[in-house]
Amino acid sequence: MPRSQGYSSNLNNRRQSTGLRPFIVLCVISVLLLTFSIREGDAGIIHGARSVVMTVTTPVRYLGSIIASPFNAVGNIASNLTASPATLSDLEAENEELRAKVAELSEAQATAERLESLLGLQSTYSLQSTAARIIGESGDAWSRTVTIDKGSADGLAINMPVCNAGGIIGQIIEVSPTTATVRLVTDENSGISAMVQSTRAQGILQGQPDGTLRLEYVTVDSDVKEGDIIVSSGLGGVYPKGLPLGVVSSVDRPDNASYYTIVVTPASSETENNEEVLVITSLTDEQRATDDDVASSNASPQGTARDESSTQDDAQDDDAAASGDGSSSDDGATDAGE
Amino acid sequence: MPYTNAGTQRSYVMPVLAIVAAVLQVALAPQISILGGRFNFMLAFAVAVALRGDATQAVYAGFFSGLFYDLTATVPIGLMALITTVCSFALASVGGAGTSGFSPTSIRLAGVGIFAACIVNAVALVLLGAEGSILFSLGHGVVTAILTSIASIPFLMASGSPSALGGGGFSARGGRSGSRFKTVPRTRRRSLH
Numbered sequence: 198m199p200r201s202q203g204y205s206s207n208l209n210n211r212r213q214s215t216g217l218r219p220f221i222v223l224c225v226i227s228v229l230l231l232t233f234s235i236r237e238g239d240a241g242i243i244h245g246a247r248s249v250v251m252t253v254t255t256p257v258r259y260l261g262s263i264i265a266s267p268f269n270a271v272g273n274i275a276s277n278l279t280a281s282p283a284t285l286s287d288l289e290a291e292n293e294e295l296r297a298k299v300a301e302l303s304e305a306q307a308t309a310e311r312l313e314s315l316l317g318l319q320s321t322y323s324l325q326s327t328a329a330r331i332i333g334e335s336g337d338a339w340s341r342t343v344t345i346d347k348g349s350a351d352g353l354a355i356n357m358p359v360c361n362a363g364g365i366i367g368q369i370i371e372v373s374p375t376t377a378t379v380r381l382v383t384d385e386n387s388g389i390s391a392m393v394q395s396t397r398a399q400g401i402l403q404g405q406p407d408g409t410l411r412l413e414y415v416t417v418d419s420d421v422k423e424g425d426i427i428v429s430s431g432l433g434g435v436y437p438k439g440l441p442l443g444v445v446s447s448v449d450r451p452d453n454a455s456y457y458t459i460v461v462t463p464a465s466s467e468t469e470n471n472e473e474v475l476v477i478t479s480l481t482d483e484q485r486a487t488d489d490d491v492a493s494s495n496a497s498p499q500g501t502a503r504d505e506s507s508t509q510d511d512a513q514d515d516d517a518a519a520s521g522d523g524s525s526s527d528d529g530a531t532d533a534g535e
Numbered sequence: 536m537p538y539t540n541a542g543t544q545r546s547y548v549m550p551v552l553a554i555v556a557a558v559l560q561v562a563l564a565p566q567i568s569i570l571g572g573r574f575n576f577m578l579a580f581a582v583a584v585a586l587r588g589d590a591t592q593a594v595y596a597g598f599f600s601g602l603f604y605d606l607t608a609t610v611p612i613g614l615m616a617l618i619t620t621v622c623s624f625a626l627a628s629v630g631g632a633g634t635s636g637f638s639p640t641s642i643r644l645a646g647v648g649i650f651a652a653c654i655v656n657a658v659a660l661v662l663l664g665a666e667g668s669i670l671f672s673l674g675h676g677v678v679t680a681i682l683t684s685i686a687s688i689p690f691l692m693a694s695g696s697p698s699a700l701g702g703g704g705f706s707a708r709g710g711r712s713g714s715r716f717k718t719v720p721r722t723r724r725r726s727l728h
Binding site for chain 1: 558560561562563564565566567568571572573575589590591592593594595597598601602603604605606607608609610611612613614616617620621624627628657660663665666667668670671672675676678679
């Protein structure tokens with residue numbers, strides 16, 4: 198009888214182990230982690246842990262990037278092959294091989310062109326920068342970020358701006374010793390002090406959930422047109438002034454509104470794996486907004502009237518700026534300083 | 536001897552699956568984006584563990600999977616850990632030995648769990664201010680749920696049923712010869728006719 202009672206008791210104890218206790222404990226830990234991670238901002242123990250994990254997982258990220266990169270080029274080839282009927286298997290195999298080589302060489306050419314443009318951008322704007330390479334995109338579906346293969350060990354820090362051949366692509370928001378996370382300008386949490394290049398009308402370039410950009414807070418008495426180049430104003434002190442950000446694709450003036458609704462197409466199109474980027478490590482005095490710039494923008498946020506005589510001349514320069522040359526942007530920034 | 540082999544198999548399958556999920560999450564998930572959605576291999580793994588029916592194991596797997604996801608993505612740390620822990624506990628409570636492994640029931644439960652986790656995550660991100668548009672956030676959540684549900688199938692197949700892998704099922708609780716479903720005593724069997 199006692200033995201029977203003992204067995205019964207053990208059985209009941211096992212059945213009562215429903216995992217409720219660890220469930221409650223871990224839920225409380227999760228809530229605490231969530232609270233502290235939000236409250237501590239970008240630096241702290243919890244974000245330090247993320248930095249450690251990012252560092253440890255860097256080799257795996259590299260591996261994923263290397264594995265995924267050939268598929269970017271070969272993806273189109275695979276779809277093309279299904280469209281054409283092949284009669285001879287040898288020719289088909291040879292054709293496939295040649296196409297793969299063409300794709301590989303095209304990638305190499307595109308890389309060379311990007312590097313050339315980056316060098317052009319660096320010399321045009323006298324950027325003090327470090328070259329890096331994109332090794333991955335955001336791990337979640339809700340943010341637009343990329344990971345680059347340089348980190349605090351290479352002198353990178355939070356808030357440093359990052360650009361590619363087209364212009365500014367974003368800003369570093371997290372850094373580990375070997376990698377850094379860049380929030381793209383199209384992320385809805387991104388905001389950059391910007392201006393219309395031709396009229397110096399000031400605004401904030403804000404990312405949107407749909408991946409577009411909007412130039413906010415441009416008053417309706419400003420002169421803004423479709424095709425205008427948007428450049429950084431440098432007022433925030435983070436981005437160098439005059440770097441291209443995008444091109445105005447539509448301007449809308451709602452009834453009784455104080456501000457325009459301006460949609461901007463990003464100057465730097467989609468970022469991709471293994472793409473080379475420049476991290477601007479420090480700004481020179483010329484790249485910072487001066488007190489005169491700040492005073493001027495405060496006095497006339499709507500900017501100045503468009504100079505019609507120089508519009509045609511600017512058009513050519515605008516094209517160059519939009520393609521990453523940026524010589525006219527630099528001139529424009531100097532004008533603003535004056 | 537066969538029992539020992541099955542037990543050994545069971546002991547290393549889940550850690551291996553955890554490592555595979557972690558590697559895929561870090562290496563592959565950032566590379567693939569379809570209609571704004573991305574794979575969440577850690578959630579897929581946690582769901583596969585939860586459907587084995589062991590609530591304690593499910594809760595731990597859910598928490599650490601979610602935490603790993605949080606630490607490797609640019610999301611508020613602790614959010615996915617909380618969601619995955621709750622989801623795993625709920626699935627482990629709802630499911631049981633009959634729902635583990637690759638079966639229509641387990642796939643259905645996994646899909647529901649993953650969908651709920653992704654939608655709750657999408658709404659929570661909006662409430663926390665990490666996302667501005669509820670519509671876009673939900674859209675990404677739905678696509679992520681679909682991709683993650685697809686990713687969970689191999690994990691469900693690999694995890695298998697606990698009883699098939701040796702122990703943890705009915706026979707372990709009731710003993711080798713015992714059963715939860717007791718046979719009707721002879722005295723009562725007559726009266727049942």
